[in-house]
Structures are given as structure tokens and as C-alpha cells.
Amino acid sequence: MKTLVLAEHNGSAVESATYAAIAAAALIGGVEVLVAGFGCGAAADEAARLEGVDRVLLADAPAYRDQLAENVSALVLSLMPQFDAFIAPTTSRGKGVAPRVAAILDVMQISDIVAVDAPRVFRRPIYAGNAIQTVTSDEAKLVVTVRISAFRSLGVRDGACEIVSVSQAEELGLSELIGSDIVKSDRPELASAKIIVSGGRALRDAETFARTLTPLADRLGAAIGASRAAVDAGYISNEYQVGQTGKIVAPEVYFAIGISGAIQHLAGMKESRVIIAINSDPDAPIFQVADYALVGDLFEAIPEILEHLGA
Amino acid sequence: MSEVPVQSRIVVLVKQVLDANVRPRVRPDGSGVDLANLKLSMNPFDEIALEAAVKLKEQGEAQEVIAITVGRGKAQDTLRAALAMGADRGILVECEPELEPLAVAKAAWSVITDLEPVLVIAGKQAIDDDCHQTGQMLAALLGWGQALCASRIALSHDHAEVDCEVDNGRETLRLPLPAVVTTDLRLNTPRSISLPNLMKAKSKPIDIVASSALEIDVRPRLKIVEVREPRVRSAGVKVETAAEIAKVLKELTVA
Ligand SMILES: Cc1cc2nc3c(=O)[nH]c(=O)nc-3n(C[C@@H](O)[C@H](O)[C@H](O)COP(=O)(O)OP(=O)(O)OC[C@H]3O[C@@H](n4cnc5c(N)ncnc54)[C@H](O)[C@@H]3O)c2cc1C
Ligand SMILES: Cc1cc2nc3c(=O)[nH]c(=O)nc-3n(C[C@H](O)[C@H](O)[C@H](O)COP(=O)(O)OP(=O)(O)OC[C@H]3O[C@@H](n4cnc5c(N)ncnc54)[C@H](O)[C@@H]3O)c2cc1C
Numbered sequence: 001m002k003t004l005v006l007a008e009h010n011g012s013a014v015e016s017a018t019y020a021a022i023a024a025a026a027l028i029g030g031v032e033v034l035v036a037g038f039g040c041g042a043a044a045d046e047a048a049r050l051e052g053v054d055r056v057l058l059a060d061a062p063a064y065r066d067q068l069a070e071n072v073s074a075l076v077l078s079l080m081p082q083f084d085a086f087i088a089p090t091t092s093r094g095k096g097v098a099p100r101v102a103a104i105l106d107v108m109q110i111s112d113i114v115a116v117d118a119p120r121v122f123r124r125p126i127y128a129g130n131a132i133q134t135v136t137s138d139e140a141k142l143v144v145t146v147r148i149s150a151f152r153s154l155g156v157r158d159g160a161c162e163i164v165s166v167s168q169a170e171e172l173g174l175s176e177l178i179g180s181d182i183v184k185s186d187r188p189e190l191a192s193a194k195i196i197v198s199g200g201r202a203l204r205d206a207e208t209f210a211r212t213l214t215p216l217a218d219r220l221g222a223a224i225g226a227s228r229a230a231v232d233a234g235y236i237s238n239e240y241q242v243g244q245t246g247k248i249v250a251p252e253v254y255f256a257i258g259i260s261g262a263i264q265h266l267a268g269m270k271e272s273r274v275i276i277a278i279n280s281d282p283d284a285p286i287f288q289v290a291d292y293a294l295v296g297d298l299f300e301a302i303p304e305i306l307e308h309l310g311a
Numbered sequence: 312m313s314e315v316p317v318q319s320r321i322v323v324l325v326k327q328v329l330d331a332n333v334r335p336r337v338r339p340d341g342s343g344v345d346l347a348n349l350k351l352s353m354n355p356f357d358e359i360a361l362e363a364a365v366k367l368k369e370q371g372e373a374q375e376v377i378a379i380t381v382g383r384g385k386a387q388d389t390l391r392a393a394l395a396m397g398a399d400r401g402i403l404v405e406c407e408p409e410l411e412p413l414a415v416a417k418a419a420w421s422v423i424t425d426l427e428p429v430l431v432i433a434g435k436q437a438i439d440d441d442c443h444q445t446g447q448m449l450a451a452l453l454g455w456g457q458a459l460c461a462s463r464i465a466l467s468h469d470h471a472e473v474d475c476e477v478d479n480g481r482e483t484l485r486l487p488l489p490a491v492v493t494t495d496l497r498l499n500t501p502r503s504i505s506l507p508n509l510m511k512a513k514s515k516p517i518d519i520v521a522s523s524a525l526e527i528d529v530r531p532r533l534k535i536v537e538v539r540e541p542r543v544r545s546a547g548v549k550v551e552t553a554a555e556i557a558k559v560l561k562e563l564t565v566a
Pocket of ligand 2 (some may be wrong): 199200201202226227228229230241242243244245246247257258259260261262263264265268278279280281284296297298299331355438
């Protein structure tokens with residue numbers, strides 16, 4: 001099977017989500033990568049050096065500048081006669097484009113896969129990860145989105161593959177980006193971080209949340225995450241929410257601090273390699289999944305940890 | 312369709328799902344999740360969608376709010392809840408239960424083309440199948456623009472301006488109407504249903520449309536091979552002091 005992977009990129013660089021999508025696509029068939037954007041040649045060059053990629057299709061035109069779902073899905077549809085499968089990472093962009101492609105191809109999309117058992121057999125979590133569904137499709141074309149944390153990058157190689165231009169650009173005018181407020185942070189990205197320090201409602205308010213968790217995250221070079229209760233209470237913004245309806249993560253170490261461990265939160269982090277939980281309630285559900293559990297007051301525990309780390 | 316719709320309608324998609332507080336049970340034979348006798352509720356994101364539509368109506372930006380659900384007869388309970396939250400009328404597209412998002416989108420599409428709404432609002436995802444694709448599929452079928460994971464919706468006479476939560480922040484989109492918007496949790500806090508409104512809802516109309524009457528193909532496309540419990544994680548060790556956590560971190564060589 002020939003697969004077309006939608007690259008997640010910021011114009012100049014390919015983002016880690018793309019690596020996961022390529023790794024999944026390689027289990028399905030031969031991989032070509034679509035880089036759609038404006039002035040995004042550098043991202044295409046980077047994609048061409050990724051292990052597993054046979055060819056890069058570059059659509060460089062003003063119509064793709066903001067990577068709007070309507071324009072990009074029309075572009076993908078124009079390319080699909082050459083491919084058997086369309087694969088996108090489960091990111092904001094992937095989730096915007098893939099269902100539009102599937103609907104027009106008149107096939108069902110297989111959302112957020114965590115494993116490829118065979119080229120047409122996939123596993124995906126349902127009910128906040130409380131059940132794993134194995135699905136198969138024998139439709140003419142496959143449309144699949146890939147959970148980033150479930151697939152490891154194939155890495156980078158020395159040489160580069162061919163890059164071809166595919167600009168039959170069309171501005172559909174169905175949406176327009178008129179503003180953006182993208183969080184620039186020196187911290188690792190939540191989705192690809194090796195260590196995550198997450199805080200819950202127990203962190204009291206925005207100021208306390210930042211004052212308490214930042215030193216630990218800084219010391220560990222960690223990303224910061226949050227429960228929905230913390231987000232709802234305004235301690236930190238939405239893009240930091242981990243869980244069923246937030247981000248799904250699987251770092252080497254996940255720190256759950258003052259988080260009760262509701263199933264919706266567990267859905268987002270229980271694939272982490274090591275889970276460390278601090279909670280004052282010995283019966284908190286988070287302790288049922290934690291590898292290391294400290295029953296105690298986080299406001300005492302965190303400074304003590306930092307002290308022992310020699311921070 | 313006229314430039315400024317005389318009757319500006321907002322359609323909201325509402326789905327009946329297993330209540331968020333109930334733990335689903337996987338059938339031992341691997342055939343699926345057992346929903347028998349468990350509490351069903353409106354998908355939480357659809358409550359947010361409905362609240363948004365009702366607010367827009369209250370602000371005079373819309374004249375009518377129509378809730379649509381696709382599913383079995385008992386999904387009418389969810390339509391009643393939508394009516395009690397302020398929808399003016401409900402439509403049930405009656406189908407067999409094995410509905411995939413593509414089928415839901417097609418069913419909604421065929422009903423919506425006749426309704427000529429200015430806006431369709433759906434949840435960003437349903438908390439059972441977690442597919443997050445129905446709204447986008449519907450937008451594609453209609454040939455409309457889409458704005459996903461909305462945390463703000465403002466309507467003008469021919470445009471919507473929507474703040475969308477994206478992976479690393481927020482984007483503001485401007486869409487010509489009609490358009491499809493899906494909701495995120497920041498958008499609003501859904502109102503609770505009062506008893507008088509619940510009583511009022513009883514007299515609001517619900518139309519039932521048989522999916523067989525629509526010229527659409529709702530057959531399932533995917534085959535579910537099996538549904539299994541996930542790998543269980545066992546509880547680890549209790550540590551007594553913060554010093555031990557620091558030691559663990561050093562051993563994991565992350566610190
Ligand atoms: C192969 C297969 C077999 C299935 N078998 C069953 C089964 O036996 N029993 C069963 O109950 N389900 C079954 N389902 C689930 C199916 O019915 C889901 O409702 C459907 O897949 C919609 O996906 P979602 O809820 O994840 O949509 P999402 O795209 O996550 O939902 C987003 C939004 O779309 C709207 N929406 C979604 N569904 C509806 C709806 N039905 N009516 C109105 N609005 C809606 C809501 O606004 C919702 O917030 C099956 C699914 C598949 C793929
Ligand atoms: C449809 C739906 C989707 C959802 N999606 C998500 C999601 O994606 N992500 C998510 O996280 N949640 C989600 N939720 C919410 C989830 O159900 C919980 O409400 C939420 O995770 C609770 O957050 P919390 O643990 O921070 O708060 P709480 O449940 O209030 O827990 C706070 C914890 O802090 C502990 N504590 C208090 N003080 C201290 C102290 N001084 N020291 C140490 N510990 C202390 C308490 O013992 C308690 O366990 C969703 C809910 C629904 C209905």
C-alpha cells in the first residue's frame with residue numbers, strides 16, 4: 001500500500017508529531033510525506049531526511065500559509081488517487097483535515113490509533129482508554145489518525161529522498177485565520193516531553209501553581225501539565241490539560257501532584273513509563289496506577305524534593 | 312438562500328452517551344462495551360454546544376435552536392434534555408445503533424440541507440468513541456468551513472468569528488456563514504435544567520425521521536474485531552518521604 005502522511009510543521013521545521021505518523025505509516029505501506037505551507041521549503045528538506053520516507057510532496061503556496069483544514073483537505077483529495085491511505089497525526093491540524101478527507105472519499109476514518117496489527121488492522125482506545133477496540137477496514141482507501149505518544153520516531157538518515165512540488169493551490173475562502181496566540185515556551189512540548197510535572201486542583205490558584213511547580217519542572221527540564229480541574233479553575237491555560245479531552249502523553253516520568261486520578265485524567269497519562277504521585281489523601285485513585293506514591297502535603301514535599309536534588 | 316436569513320436557525324448535534332461518571336464494562340467475550348441498564352446522558356461537549364446556541368438566541372443572534380440526534384428511539388431522552396436547556400425543537404433521525412461518525416454526519420447532512428441553518432454546533436468529541444470527526448465530516452459534506460474546539464463564538468450577519476483551542480495555544484478564525492463549529496470546554500458552563508423548563512420541554516415538538524427515508528447509506532464500514540480491557544497497571548510502592556522521591560529521580564537518571 002502507498003501511504004500519504006500529512007506533515008505537522010511550523011514552516012521551518014517538522015514537528016515531532018510527524019515522526020510518529022511516519023512510524024505508523026511505515027507499518028502500513030510505503031511512505032510519502034506532504035508538506036503543505038507557504039515558504040516551508042526548510043520543513044520539506046527536513047522531512048526528506050527522515051528514515052522511512054520515500055518521497056516528499058511540497059505544496060508551497062499562499063493558500064496553504066495558515067494550513068487551513070478546508071484548503072489542505074482539498075489538496076489531499078487531489079492527491080489521493082495516487083495513494084491507498086492517508087495518515088495524519090492526532091493533532092489539531094490532523095483532526096481538522098483527516099475527517100474532511102474521509103467524508104469526501106466516502107470512507108470511515110479510523111481515529112487515534114495506538115497500534116498497527118496488520119496493514120488494515122488497528123487498535124484504538126475508546127471510553128477514555130477503558131477499552132481497546134481492534135478495528136479493520138476493507139474500504140478502497142484508508143484514512144487514519146495516529147496517537148503521537150504511541151509510536152516511536154524512526155529517526156533521521158544521512159541522505160535525503162526526492163522532493164517534488166505539487167502546487168495546484170486553491171484558496172477556497174471557507175475560513176480565514178485572523179489571529180493567533182501561540183504559546184512560546186522554552187520548556188519541552190507536552191506531547192513529546194520525557195518528563196512531565198502535572199498539577200491539579202490542590203495547587204490553589206494560578207500564582208501558587210506556577211510558584212510551586214516551576215522550580216521542580218526547571219530542575220528536571222520537564223514540561224508542565226495540568227488536570228482539567230486546574231484548567232477550569234484558571235490556574236493554567238487549556239493547552240496544558242492532560243486527559244481524555246486534553247492531551248494524551250506517555251513520558252518517561254509523569255509527576256501527578258495534587259491530582260486525584262479521575263478516569264478522564266488517567267486516560268491521558270497512564271501509558272507513562274513511571275508515574276510518581278503526591279497526594280494528601282491515601283485513598284486517591286491516582287495511587288492505583290502510581291509506581292511511586294507519596295502520601296503527604298505537596299507544599300511540604302516539593303521543597304523537600306528540591307532540597308534533596310540539590311537544587 | 313438569501314444573504315441574511317429571515318429565520319436564522321442554529322442546529323446543534325446532540326449525542327446520547329454513557330454518563331461520564333459511570334465506568335464502562337467491557338463484555339468478557341470481547342464483543343464490545345456493555346451499556347445495558349447504565350445511566351446515559353447528553354455528551355458533555357454537546358451540552359456546551361447547546362448552551363452556546365441558546366445564548367446566541369438570547370442575545371438575538373438567532374431565532375431558533377434545533378437539536379438533532381441520530382440514534383435509537385431512546386435517544387429522545389437526550390432531545391428532551393436539549394429542549395429543557397432551551398432548544399425550540401428536536402429531530403431524531405432514527406437508525407440502528409451501529410452508527411459510525413460518517414453515517415451520523417450523512418444523516419445530519421441530509422436533514423440540515425432542508426433546514427438551512429446559519430450555524431451548526433457539535434461537540435469536539437463524543438466521550439464514548441472519542442472519534443472527534445463528526446463535525447468535520449459534516450462540514451465537508453456540506454461544503455462549509457469549520458472551526459474546531461471553540462472557546463468563543465461571535466456571530467455577525469454573514470460571518471462567525473471563533474477562537475479555537477489548538478495544540479500550542481489559540482487561533483482565531485473568521486468563517487463565512489453557514490459554517491460548522493465544534494465546542495471545547497472553555498466556551499461556557501452549561502446551565503442546569505430547572506423543573507419549570509423540564510415541564511415546558513414536554514410540550515415542545517420532536518420530529519422523528521426514519522433514516523431509511525433519507526437517501527443515505529448508513530451501513531457500518533469498519534469491522535470491530537474485538538474490544539478488550541486495556542493492560543492494567545498495578546499500583547507500585549508507597550514511599551515514606553520526599554527524600555525517597557528525590558532518590559528515585561536520581562536512579563531514573565532524570566535528575
Ligand atoms: C464499527 C462501529 C460499530 C459501532 N457499534 C456501536 C454499537 O453497537 N452501539 C453504539 O451505541 N455505538 C456503536 N458505535 C459507535 C457509534 O454509534 C458512534 O456514535 C459514532 O461512531 C459517532 O462517533 P463519536 O461519538 O465518536 O463521534 P465524535 O465525532 O467523537 O462526536 C463529535 C460530535 O458529533 C455529534 N454526534 C456524534 N454522534 C452523534 C449522534 N449519534 N447523534 C447526534 N450527534 C452526534 C455530537 O455533537 C458529538 O459531540 C459503533 C462505531 C463503530 C465505528
Ligand atoms: C467529559 C469529561 C471529560 C473530562 N476530561 C478530563 C481531562 O481530559 N483531563 C482531566 O484531568 N480531567 C478531565 N475531566 C475531569 C475529571 O473527571 C476530574 O474532575 C479532574 O481530573 C479532577 O482534577 P483534580 O484531580 O485536579 O481535582 P480534584 O479531583 O479536586 O483532586 C484534587 C486532589 O488534590 C489532593 N490534594 C488537596 N490538597 C493537597 C495537598 N496540599 N497536597 C497534596 N494533595 C492535595 C486531594 O486529595 C485530591 O485528590 C473530565 C470530566 C468529564 C466529565
